[in-house]
Amino acid sequence: AKSIGVVTGGQAIRWLDVRVEGMAAHAGTTPMPLRKDALYGAAQMIQSLESLAADFAPEGLTTVGELSIAKSSRNTIPGLLNFTVDLRHHRDADIEAMEQQVRTRLQDIAAQRGLSVTVSPHWISPATPFDAECVTCVQSAVDALGYAQQSIVSGAGHDAIHLARFCPTAMVFIPCVGGLSHNEAEDVLPEDVRQGTDVLLNAVLKRAGQAN
Structure with missing residues (x-):
């Protein structure tokens, strides 16, 4: 098991709204x-x-998190609905290709079934690399402490990804119990927290030393 994730940046995210009639x-x-x-x-x-998503594995991710049927009724054939699409990939070029595939596939299915479909962009967040010197500070801290580690791209959106567009930024990840994160049931072990804070402290001290 890895104790520390040395985060190199955040992956690209695209949200789409789909209307099927x-x-x-x-x-x-x-x-x-x-x-x-x-x-x-x-x-x-x-x-x-x-x-x-399988065509862009392992980095490509697709999620449909919301679906709403207009004027839904138990004994009515649905005539209009909307659903959301969440696309994620480490690289901007690949997520662009994923979006184009979404549009092509959905249009083809709609045509086969005599439906109309509209795909609209909702939100785009490009892939965001973290500051190389800050990442090196985290990496050096982990190496010095000898903790088990891996390089990782953040899958979720974080404040740090927004900050990285304005100032030097890096992140330190620790494991969640069972790999479950961004969920009310998320939990962490005290030893993992201790190692993570050790890395953070030493990375900050190293960065502060570089600034002097």
Whole structure:
């Protein structure tokens, strides 16, 4: 097990909004071949997004975290819905390719099913490398302390990623129990916290010494 993550930067993130429109109709009076079911279409689209991530493995990540059916009813074929797409990759060129694939795949599925689909950008955060000297300070601190380590790109958005665009920045990661982070059930072990703070202290002292 690794005790310390030497964070080299934050990965690229793109959020997209998807609108799928078909035709609302009665569940009991509309034959299956005549339906333009927005939800069945969206289900196929979402499955396609999961397979898209495999094409960009291991760094490529796709997530659909929200789905909303307009005027939903138990006995109504969904005619309009919206869902979100979260794309992530270490490299800007690859996340650009992922977005283009999203648009192509969703349009193809919509055309096959007689649906219309609109993909709109919601938020873009480019890949953000951390300051090389600050990262070196963290790396030197870990090396001096002899803790088990690995170089890592931050998967989540952090304040440090925003700060890195304005001032020299680095981060130190420690393990979460069971690998679960950014969750109410997240937990850490005292020994991991101690080692992480050791690294942080020594990295700050090294950086302060460089500034003098």
